[in-house]
Amino acid sequence: MPADSTNRSAPSELMKITGQRLKGNVIAQYAAVCVRPNPGAENDIQVLLITSRGSRRWVIPKGCCIPKKKPHEVARQEAWEEAGVRGQVKKKPVGHYTYVKKLRGPGAAPALVQVHLLYVSELEQDYPEMGQRELQWFSPEEAACAVDEPELKTLLRGIRKVYKKP
Secondary structure, three states, X not given: OOOOHHHOOHHHHHXXXXXXXXXXXXXXXXXXXXXXXXXXXXXXXXXXXXXXXXXXXXXXXXXXXXOOOOHHHHHHHHHHHHHOEEEEEOOOOOEEEEEXXXXXXXXXXXXXXXXXXXXXXXXXXOOOOXXXXXXXXXXXXXXXXHOOOHHHHHHHHOHHHHOOOO
C-alpha cells in the first residue's frame, strides 16, 4: 500500500527540512527587534511583537530580500510595513535564528533570519499592514516567552546586553 504523503510524521518533515538546510537551500530573511525605553522603569526597555497574519503567533517584523536594499534597510522597511515603526536601525546584526517557513500550498522550507536592532522613535497610525496584525509591547523576558522559535527566545532574553541608548 502506498504511503500517504499528506500525513507525514513530524520527524520525517524535520529530516527533510534539515536536509534542505545542509544543502544550502534556505530562505534568507531580515528582521527587526523593535525596542524602546520602558516608560514605567528607568534604564529598562520594551520589545515590540506583532502577530503573524496566518497563524496569529507572536513574531518580530521580518521579510525577504528587497532588490537594491541592504539587510538592515530591509529590516527597517519590514518594521514599517508590518507595524508602522519608524526609528534608527543598526547596520550590524545582533543575531540570527532559524525556523521552518510554511510555503503557499503544501510544503515548508528552512529560513535563516538575520536580526537587526531598531530603536523606535515613532509608531505611525497609517501603514501598509494596518489592521492585519496585533501589536504589543513586552519586556524582553515576556517577549521571549511569547515567541515559538528557540533561537529567537535566546536572542530576546539577551537583548538588554546589546541595547545602547541611541
